[in-house]
Amino acid sequence: xxxxxxxxxxxxxxxxxxxxxxxxxxxxxxxxxxxxxxxxxxxxxxxxxxxxxxxxxxxxxxxxxxxxxxxxxxxxxxxxxxxxxxxxxxxxxxxxxxxxxxxxxxxxxxxxxxxxxxxxxxxxxxxxxxxxxxxxxxxxxxxxxxxxxxxxxxxxxxxxxxxxxxxxxxxxxxxxxxxxxxxxxxxxxxxxxxxxxx
Amino acid sequence: xxxxxxxxxxxxxxxxxxxxxxxxxxxxxxxxxxxxxxxxxxxxxxxxxxxxxxxxxxxxxxxxxxxxxxxxxxxxxxxxxxxxxxxxxxxxxxxxxxxxxxxxxxxxxxxxxxxxxxxxxxxxxxxxxxxxxxxxxxxxxxxxxxxxxxxxxxxxxxxxxxxxxxxxxxxxxxxxxxxxxxxxxxxxxxxxxxxxxxxxxxxxxxxxxxxxxxxxxxxxxxxxxxxxxxxxxxxxxxxxxxxxxxxxxxxxxxxxxxxxxxxxxxxxxxxxxxxxxxxxxxxxxxxxxxxxxxx
Numbered sequence: 001x002x003x004x005x006x007x008x009x010x011x012x013x014x015x016x017x018x019x020x021x022x023x024x025x026x027x028x029x030x031x032x033x034x035x036x037x038x039x040x041x042x043x044x045x046x047x048x049x050x051x052x053x054x055x056x057x058x059x060x061x062x063x064x065x066x067x068x069x070x071x072x073x074x075x076x077x078x079x080x081x082x083x084x085x086x087x088x089x090x091x092x093x094x095x096x097x098x099x100x101x102x103x104x105x106x107x108x109x110x111x112x113x114x115x116x117x118x119x120x121x122x123x124x125x126x127x128x129x130x131x132x133x134x135x136x137x138x139x140x141x142x143x144x145x146x147x148x149x150x151x152x153x154x155x156x157x158x159x160x161x162x163x164x165x166x167x168x169x170x171x172x173x174x175x176x177x178x179x180x181x182x183x184x185x186x187x188x189x190x191x192x193x194x195x196x197x198x
Numbered sequence: 199x200x201x202x203x204x205x206x207x208x209x210x211x212x213x214x215x216x217x218x219x220x221x222x223x224x225x226x227x228x229x230x231x232x233x234x235x236x237x238x239x240x241x242x243x244x245x246x247x248x249x250x251x252x253x254x255x256x257x258x259x260x261x262x263x264x265x266x267x268x269x270x271x272x273x274x275x276x277x278x279x280x281x282x283x284x285x286x287x288x289x290x291x292x293x294x295x296x297x298x299x300x301x302x303x304x305x306x307x308x309x310x311x312x313x314x315x316x317x318x319x320x321x322x323x324x325x326x327x328x329x330x331x332x333x334x335x336x337x338x339x340x341x342x343x344x345x346x347x348x349x350x351x352x353x354x355x356x357x358x359x360x361x362x363x364x365x366x367x368x369x370x371x372x373x374x375x376x377x378x379x380x381x382x383x384x385x386x387x388x389x390x391x392x393x394x395x396x397x398x399x400x401x402x403x404x405x406x407x408x409x410x411x412x413x414x415x416x417x418x419x420x421x422x423x424x425x426x427x428x429x430x431x432x433x434x435x436x437x438x439x440x441x442x443x444x445x446x447x448x449x450x451x452x453x454x455x456x457x458x459x460x461x462x463x464x465x466x467x468x469x470x471x472x473x474x475x476x477x478x479x480x481x482x483x484x485x486x487x488x489x490x491x492x493x
Binding site for chain 1: 435442
């Protein structure tokens, strides 16, 4: 957690606040506040999820906008953060008929990911698809959707399956917020690293 | 006759039984469970393990934000209860006088009390927003300022805004508690004091305050409990950010339990808060009751 790259990245983000390039109260503003301002034409640039065009349209916003990749340092590839929900099935060795159990799980997953059902659900939620079979139908319904598929390919997803993820996430948030109030980010990340290693 | 007397002896307890049962099931029993859990090992998923002594309390007290949160809670309760009691008392004195529009003024004062705390805090958030808040808009349009001011430029100022919102929503309760006490004071006392040459301040300290003390005591004790346990204002305005610097104990233990998933220390904190409240409320009531007995 306390690598030089992480320290540099967080210090860069903090410098954006100090130099007035971004909102001055990031600790108490959510992306919905910023999206509202963007939809009203009050913000030039915003980092937002793929639902933003729909969100702006729903707010009655009529702004001319384009989507670009998040900038990266020279020689580094751009990356986006991916957030996903998970469908989980749990192994139960004590269950009576394992065969019937596995069949039921498979049947449900087939039903859920059948494009006839899945496409409607993905569209309603404003998500990106997790299976290729849904892509064709989604692109046909909304051609602008195709641009997001390239972003999806380079996404870094939150490692929510790892037990220590909660501690890492809250620890980084606390470290960044402490740095906002004057703490040294290297010290904060060193403390977080020590806490994680235990 | 003995049977009738015997039945009469038990009658009050029978009437009290439903309330006692309700309080036992919905208050006492959960408190006992919480106390038991505070001495148990609890996993991130909420699975309760075995007895682990005082480890949850040790972990809670050793949390980096514990001292900040306790200080914030103390300032939060002192400022909100103290200032709302003072302001509420003054407003009650004004509302006790006859003036045109008194009924309308009293009705308007109820709004902050009747409106949900989340809505109140959201409105205050909106008013003090830097980018498009009402406060900046009004001041800019009146020409009082030339540029928008960041009204939340530091966490200390954000905490002050939280306290201001807390005072705003608490003043109506104090006002109406004190007003009910003021209206029960016999006018003849003020008339004879006037005849004896007493001025405003003499009447205030010798007649009004002593007779309004029971109402003030009730409102103060209740306010200490409500304000200490108040969650919506802090959570809506800042969620304790940045880095728990604007957290009070209640919002902190919520974040600890549901965001950090440290359920053991969170439960220990809730027990610590419960004990603090019981001690504060108990000490205050004893002091007031002792003074009343002396009088």
